[in-house]
Amino acid sequence: MNKRDAVETKARILSAAEDIFSEVGFDGARVDDIAKDAGVNKALIYYYFKSKNEILETLFSSLIEDVRKMLIESMERTPDVCGDDGYRALFDVYIRFVSQKRKIIRVAVAESAKMDATSSIVMELGNLIINAEIEVLRKEYEKKGLHFPKDKQELLVMEFFTGLTPFLSYALYKDQWENQYGLSEKALQDYFYQAFKKAHLAAHLSE
Amino acid sequence: MNKRDAVETKARILSAAEDIFSEVGFDGARVDDIAKDAGVNKALIYYYFKSKNEILETLFSSLIEDVRKMLIESMERTPDVCGDDGYRALFDVYIRFVSQKRKIIRVAVAESAKMDATSSIVMELGNLIINAEIEVLRKEYEKKGLHFPKDKQELLVMEFFTGLTPFLSYALYKDQWENQYGLSEKALQDYFYQAFKKAHLAAHLSE
DNA sequence: TATAATTAACTAAGTGTTTAGTTAGTATAA
DNA sequence: TTATACTAACTAAACACTTAGTTAATTATA
Numbered sequence: 001m002n003k004r005d006a007v008e009t010k011a012r013i014l015s016a017a018e019d020i021f022s023e024v025g026f027d028g029a030r031v032d033d034i035a036k037d038a039g040v041n042k043a044l045i046y047y048y049f050k051s052k053n054e055i056l057e058t059l060f061s062s063l064i065e066d067v068r069k070m071l072i073e074s075m076e077r078t079p080d081v082c083g084d085d086g087y088r089a090l091f092d093v094y095i096r097f098v099s100q101k102r103k104i105i106r107v108a109v110a111e112s113a114k115m116d117a118t119s120s121i122v123m124e125l126g127n128l129i130i131n132a133e134i135e136v137l138r139k140e141y142e143k144k145g146l147h148f149p150k151d152k153q154e155l156l157v158m159e160f161f162t163g164l165t166p167f168l169s170y171a172l173y174k175d176q177w178e179n180q181y182g183l184s185e186k187a188l189q190d191y192f193y194q195a196f197k198k199a200h201l202a203a204h205l206s207e
Numbered sequence: 208m209n210k211r212d213a214v215e216t217k218a219r220i221l222s223a224a225e226d227i228f229s230e231v232g233f234d235g236a237r238v239d240d241i242a243k244d245a246g247v248n249k250a251l252i253y254y255y256f257k258s259k260n261e262i263l264e265t266l267f268s269s270l271i272e273d274v275r276k277m278l279i280e281s282m283e284r285t286p287d288v289c290g291d292d293g294y295r296a297l298f299d300v301y302i303r304f305v306s307q308k309r310k311i312i313r314v315a316v317a318e319s320a321k322m323d324a325t326s327s328i329v330m331e332l333g334n335l336i337i338n339a340e341i342e343v344l345r346k347e348y349e350k351k352g353l354h355f356p357k358d359k360q361e362l363l364v365m366e367f368f369t370g371l372t373p374f375l376s377y378a379l380y381k382d383q384w385e386n387q388y389g390l391s392e393k394a395l396q397d398y399f400y401q402a403f404k405k406a407h408l409a410a411h412l413s414e
Numbered sequence: 415t416a417t418a419a420t421t422a423a424c425t426a427a428g429t430g431t432t433t434a435g436t437t438a439g440t441a442t443a444a
Numbered sequence: 445t446t447a448t449a450c451t452a453a454c455t456a457a458a459c460a461c462t463t464a465g466t467t468a469a470t471t472a473t474a
Contacts, residue, residue, distance in 0.1 A: 005449080009449080040450080040451090041450065042451090043450080043451065044449075044450055047448095047450075
């Protein structure tokens with residue numbers, strides 16, 4: 001077997017783990033089941049990862065890395081966009097991100113919901129996303145010749161509650177809303193975007 | 208050894224279970240630990256509950272029952288309140304609810320985040336809360352002589368994303384924001400209320 | 415009113431099963 | 445022939461749940 005097979009095998013293990021973690025949670029997941037779904041022997045998992053926990057950490061690291069890349073790319077693509085267009089661009093990045101990463105976000109939220117999760121991945125995600133929002137706002141203030149109040153920590157909380165958590169809940173409950181109420185993905189996103197924009201405009205611009 | 212009050216003992220078991228579930232999740236929780244924390248023999252837990260799962264179901268049933276009571280009481284207390292006051296009343300009920308029930312809400316969110324959770328307790332909570340919001344809105348439309356568009360399901364989704372999930376995240380991440388950013392509970396709630404009101408006004412009244 | 419019968423509340427010490435992780439080895443490509 | 449990729453078979457520990465009782469209090473009976 002050559003090296004390319006190994007990379008692909010490792011990816012298959014991670015993918016199977018992601019599926020199973022998102023279905024039954026980390027503690028509920030069985031390494032045997034991950035191995036079975038990945039089509040490998042269980043011992044091979046311990047050849048690539050030192051523990052079940054390291055599989056989760058690898059998945060979380062990739063998630064953080066991916067969202068960081070996504071945000072950076074978006075900012076480089078539209079460096080001067082602010083206001084309405086800025087929100088739209090940010091919204092598109094978020095929605096693409098949570099749609100793509102829905103499964104692992106479920107796991108992150110479930111793990112963060114545990115009380116002892118001090119090094120919470122959701123907080124880490126939140127900080128990344130908040131910084132992106134601040135960047136959009138900063139441009140907006142700048143364009144108006146105003147100084148952005150950098151140190152206002154309450155703003156971060158506002159951003160978190162009004163900005164990040166609806167996206168997380170979108171990732172968590174999208175399927176259920178679609179099934180239970182027959183809502184299309186497009187309809188969901190349209191209404192969601194209106195709420196997102198209004199909440200942000202209300203929070204930052206109208207007073 | 209003296210016999211203790213059975214009702215009180217059962218309550219102690221449930222309380223210990225709630226603590227441990229919220230710390231390490233349902234699958235991560237050990238029945239031995241619950242017994243130890245409740246100060247009873249493990250077998251007594253199986254005397255009162257047929258399984259570990261039944262403990263969780265009992266806790267979830269109580270949560271649903273409690274929120275239902277809370278909402279009904281609030282509506283009976285302020286039957287004609289609408290508009291700004293209506294939102295304030297609803298907000299107060301919500302915030303009191305999530306503050307009191309924070310621990311079990313963590314568990315509910317963690318469990319709901321698992322993909323197979325079809326009979327999701329969060330969806331059940333969501334429907335209860337959504338109905339309460341609709342009631343406030345209905346009064347508002349009525350007072351203005353307008354007919355409330357009952358069948359708009361998109362409204363439910365809006366309510367869910369903009370109304371319920373920030374409360375859930377408040378329950379989940381309040382401690383972390385307080386610790387990490389030194390925010391007081393009052394400051395959090397004040398800003399949170401502004402966001403809540405604006406999001407709702409924006410969603411329902413400004414178009 | 416004393417005591418025997420009954421039951422609710424509780425426990426020590428398991429049982430069998432499931433689990434994460436290991437060992438000791440084989441096959442293959444370079 | 446050496447390093448990488450892989451597996452069947454295994455183990456120790458952890459786990460949910462059970463068994464086989466005990467204790468304390470209540471109720472029925474003499």
